[in-house]
Amino acid sequence: MITQNKRLIGIVLTVALLLFIPLLAMQFTDEVNWTLLDFIVAGVLLLGTGLLCELVIRTVKNMDYRVGIIAVILVALFLIWVELAVGIFGTPFAGS
Structure with missing residues (x-):
């Protein structure tokens, strides 16, 4: 239980740190x-991804499936981030 709570705190702190980088750069x-x-x-995407990965870690017992599912989650985050950043796919979400 304590380890799981530490991971959740780590996820939230990592998201805060990642969001602090562009805030600092803007200065x-x-x-x-x-x-x-x-x-x-960005916060919703990062926190959602972190919490989804945590859910997979807690519920999926088979290590191969766990790694595969987390890899798919991270690829989805990357593709969504790239689309929102530069509109590589030309969807309306990127303002194209």
């Missing part, structure tokens, strides 16, 4: 220009 350069909505979407 020093105009190249990074995130809005509040950008931070919310």
